[in-house]
Amino acid sequence: MSAGNARRLLPGLAAVALFVLLALVSAGSVFTEAAGFPADASVVEGIGYAMIGLSGSAIPVENFLAVFIAIALALDAALEGSILLAQRGDEGADPLEGGEE
Amino acid sequence: MVVAAQYYLLLAAAVFCIGLFGVLTRRNALVFLMSVELMLNAANINFVAFSHQYGNLTGQTFSLFVMALAAAEVAVGIGIILVLYRNFKDIDVTKATTMRW
Amino acid sequence: MAALDLTPVIPLLPFASFLIALLVGHFYPRALPKGGAVPGILATGVALFLAAWTAVAVSGGETLNETVYTWVAADSFELTFGVLVDPLSSMMLVIVTLVAFLVHIFSLGYMNDEGETGLPRYYAGLGLFSASMLAFVIADNLLMAFMFFELVGLCSYLLIGFWFREEGPPSAAKKAFLVTRFGDYFFLIGVVAVFATFGTAKFVGTEESPGFPVLAEHALTGSAEHVHTFLGMAPEAWFGVVGMLILGGVIGKSAQFPLHTWLPDAMEGPTPVSALIHAATMVAAGVYLVARIYGFYALNPTLLAIIAFIGGFTALFAATMGVVKKEIKQVLAYSTISQYGYIMLGLGAGGYVAGTFHLLTHAFFKALLFLGAGSVIIAMHHNENMWDMGGLKEKMPVTYYTFLSGSLALAGIVPFAGFWSKDEVLYEALVHGLGGMEAGYEGALLLGAYAMGLLAVFFTGFYTFRMVLLTFHGEPRSETARNPHGVGWNVKFPLVVLGILAATVGFVNMVPVAELTGMEIEFLHKWLDGPIHVTQAHYYGELLHDVAHIQAAEVSSLVAGAVSLALALAGAGLALALYRGPAPEEHTEKLGSLKTVLYNNYYQDEYQVWLAEGLTMPLARLADKFDQGIVDGVVNGVSTVSKASGRRVRKVQSGFVTNYVAAAAFGLVVLIIAAGVFGGWLL
Numbered sequence: 114m115s116a117g118n119a120r121r122l123l124p125g126l127a128a129v130a131l132f133v134l135l136a137l138v139s140a141g142s143v144f145t146e147a148a149g150f151p152a153d154a155s156v157v158e159g160i161g162y163a164m165i166g167l168s169g170s171a172i173p174v175e176n177f178l179a180v181f182i183a184i185a186l187a188l189d190a191a192l193e194g195s196i197l198l199a200q201r202g203d204e205g206a207d208p209l210e211g212g213e214e
Numbered sequence: 215m216v217v218a219a220q221y222y223l224l225l226a227a228a229v230f231c232i233g234l235f236g237v238l239t240r241r242n243a244l245v246f247l248m249s250v251e252l253m254l255n256a257a258n259i260n261f262v263a264f265s266h267q268y269g270n271l272t273g274q275t276f277s278l279f280v281m282a283l284a285a286a287e288v289a290v291g292i293g294i295i296l297v298l299y300r301n302f303k304d305i306d307v308t309k310a311t312t313m314r315w
Numbered sequence: 316m317a318a319l320d321l322t323p324v325i326p327l328l329p330f331a332s333f334l335i336a337l338l339v340g341h342f343y344p345r346a347l348p349k350g351g352a353v354p355g356i357l358a359t360g361v362a363l364f365l366a367a368w369t370a371v372a373v374s375g376g377e378t379l380n381e382t383v384y385t386w387v388a389a390d391s392f393e394l395t396f397g398v399l400v401d402p403l404s405s406m407m408l409v410i411v412t413l414v415a416f417l418v419h420i421f422s423l424g425y426m427n428d429e430g431e432t433g434l435p436r437y438y439a440g441l442g443l444f445s446a447s448m449l450a451f452v453i454a455d456n457l458l459m460a461f462m463f464f465e466l467v468g469l470c471s472y473l474l475i476g477f478w479f480r481e482e483g484p485p486s487a488a489k490k491a492f493l494v495t496r497f498g499d500y501f502f503l504i505g506v507v508a509v510f511a512t513f514g515t516a517k518f519v520g521t522e523e524s525p526g527f528p529v530l531a532e533h534a535l536t537g538s539a540e541h542v543h544t545f546l547g548m549a550p551e552a553w554f555g556v557v558g559m560l561i562l563g564g565v566i567g568k569s570a571q572f573p574l575h576t577w578l579p580d581a582m583e584g585p586t587p588v589s590a591l592i593h594a595a596t597m598v599a600a601g602v603y604l605v606a607r608i609y610g611f612y613a614l615n616p617t618l619l620a621i622i623a624f625i626g627g628f629t630a631l632f633a634a635t636m637g638v639v640k641k642e643i644k645q646v647l648a649y650s651t652i653s654q655y656g657y658i659m660l661g662l663g664a665g666g667y668v669a670g671t672f673h674l675l676t677h678a679f680f681k682a683l684l685f686l687g688a689g690s691v692i693i694a695m696h697h698n699e700n701m702w703d704m705g706g707l708k709e710k711m712p713v714t715y716y717t718f719l720s721g722s723l724a725l726a727g728i729v730p731f732a733g734f735w736s737k738d739e740v741l742y743e744a745l746v747h748g749l750g751g752m753e754a755g756y757e758g759a760l761l762l763g764a765y766a767m768g769l770l771a772v773f774f775t776g777f778y779t780f781r782m783v784l785l786t787f788h789g790e791p792r793s794e795t796a797r798n799p800h801g802v803g804w805n806v807k808f809p810l811v812v813l814g815i816l817a818a819t820v821g822f823v824n825m826v827p828v829a830e831l832t833g834m835e836i837e838f839l840h841k842w843l844d845g846p847i848h849v850t851q852a853h854y855y856g857e858l859l860h861d862v863a864h865i866q867a868a869e870v871s872s873l874v875a876g877a878v879s880l881a882l883a884l885a886g887a888g889l890a891l892a893l894y895r896g897p898a899p900e901e902h903t904e905k906l907g908s909l910k911t912v913l914y915n916n917y918y919q920d921e922y923q924v925w926l927a928e929g930l931t932m933p934l935a936r937l938a939d940k941f942d943q944g945i946v947d948g949v950v951n952g953v954s955t956v957s958k959a960s961g962r963r964v965r966k967v968q969s970g971f972v973t974n975y976v977a978a979a980a981f982g983l984v985v986l987i988i989a990a991g992v993f994g995g996w997l998l
Binding site: 121122124125127128129131132135136139140142144147148149150156159160163164170172173174175177180181184187188190191192194195196197198199201 | 216218219220223224227228230231232234235238239241266267268269270271272274275276278279282283285286287289290292293294296297
């Protein structure tokens, strides 16, 4: 059994190798002093302004209005999709095979 | 005290590789899905770390959208696992191998 | 409109009649009540008129040598179609068109009146043959000549196998085609060799780019830098090889030994076809080719001696076989082989005029004899066995007298045509043989050929008169001979025309009489000294003398003529003695086993069948095994490798998602390491 387990875990070596690689690279990297955020600025307020597309945030941020709307659409689609996938089984017949019965 | 960016990178690399290990070695489809979630969140850690590094909120905003997408993906993924179970009577990913030569 | 402008039209006229017979005969047969005979007769008649007009123009000194169409123009050579009209080709044009015209008229009596079916096919074949033969005659380069050479072979195949529903004709047609094709294979290699050696295959080019005989002559007398020889041979030896290769086609087409076996079998075809193709024209194509490129052959005494020896040997060889045959057409077939041996003997002995003269006379008297035999065959309800005939002299006088005229010409009795031409051939062989004795073995070969040709004269006289006596004299030996079928004017008219020609055409070149009286009556010799310098007869004579160093001894032609005449009369007299009277016996039985050998043609047919089955078939099987095993095996092997490797590689697609991700992850690791190492930021 341990031989079978070992065989199953063999692909995991790829993950370990990747971690070693990434660790080597990141540990050796050098960064400047972190900029950080101003102490009295509100992060959440800034994020809110970015989402709606208004300027007025104290902290620099980009305009995320288009992305916001796109994500809304994607979430809607995912909802419908999962309900559709779940529904096909409840009815008991795949609509593609309905004609044969 | 400000943590240097390298350590965030290291943390993100570790989380990513744990998620990858889970994708490569686990048999249960739900655990497979959870490992994919881990990988997505590792990317999120990176976004936030660099948002702090450069003092720009774009990174944090973007990570919000990544989380939203992860949720959508899980919704659809659970639906797929449902259909998988219906066809193969098991959620073991090693059993679902009919799309082959 | 000058005559020579219309000369290229001459082959097109029978070609048009071929198309009419083929297309109209197939799609709308009611428009051709005689099956295509009328277009054929019209076409060959007009062609005859044009050929005669051309001959008149040529005798006035006009000539034509031009390229009509260039179909490949490469850097080092050109492939063209062209027209060459000089005395030799215009003489041949007249012969071919005249015989074709008479044969078309004769076919009305032989085929139409006998109620044969499938006539459009027959007349189409005759038309295509006439067109091809005429185009061959006026060809100006060796490749074009080769193409039409092959075409006439095809027409021969189609016409021999005309009655293809019986057993004999298709087999004979196949044999004819295969045996001549065997010779033509060497001819094709010879054509390629000519192109490779000289860069041109033209017979007579222009001043700047002369034809290949002239180039060969320059190579031998001057410098050989413009010709390429192969196999490391000196130019003389290489030209001999090329000449022998072309000779292969000549031997096949003119039915010389050893490729003579197809001609007797070719008698399965209709008799007009035998008259046209296998007597007067197609078999003449081979020797005509030798005469056409005589400027090339005249340079090499060894080649000439070989040609003469083959000719002389064939003359004797075939004449001995003709002695024992039962069917009238078989006797004539062997006679044709023998007489073409004489023409080859004449050409090989350096007698260009003699060989051409015998070609001219033979075409007429042999066509006459075949048409006469055709008339007899119609009368005998297609029974060819001479032992069933007899006594036809009274019932068929026109046929008898014309046949007799042809026979006297064939046997070589003075003053009929065959005497003058055969005598001149033997005379040339004698004088050049005697003159060449100092030169060495070539003279001896020529004398040997002369001896064989002389002996063949005796046999020729014998079998000719045996044939005449058995067929026409004596008492009828069967019911059909007592009441022969009558023949109409369409049979008699060609016989009369040819009968007159056989008696008189010899007068164009009476060498003994010229020597005796000193008169300038060698008309053919003067005719062949035409306008184009390099094809003149006396130019060939110069080549023979200067380049080939062939000398001619001084012997009186009267003596030589008297000897051959005596032998011919002796042969005829022996036949008369043996076969006269009301009921001749089969004297050839007395020869016993010799007769069996002769009757079976010295077993040459069996020998050639053995060559095909015993020798070539195993080779062919071996080659087939090579093709199927190795060549096909390689191709199949490539596909097998492809399929096997595909079967292994597709297992990567296991359907197991984790494997795919693992592969992607490993690949990513490798890529990062590679990019890092080469980029310098890793390690």
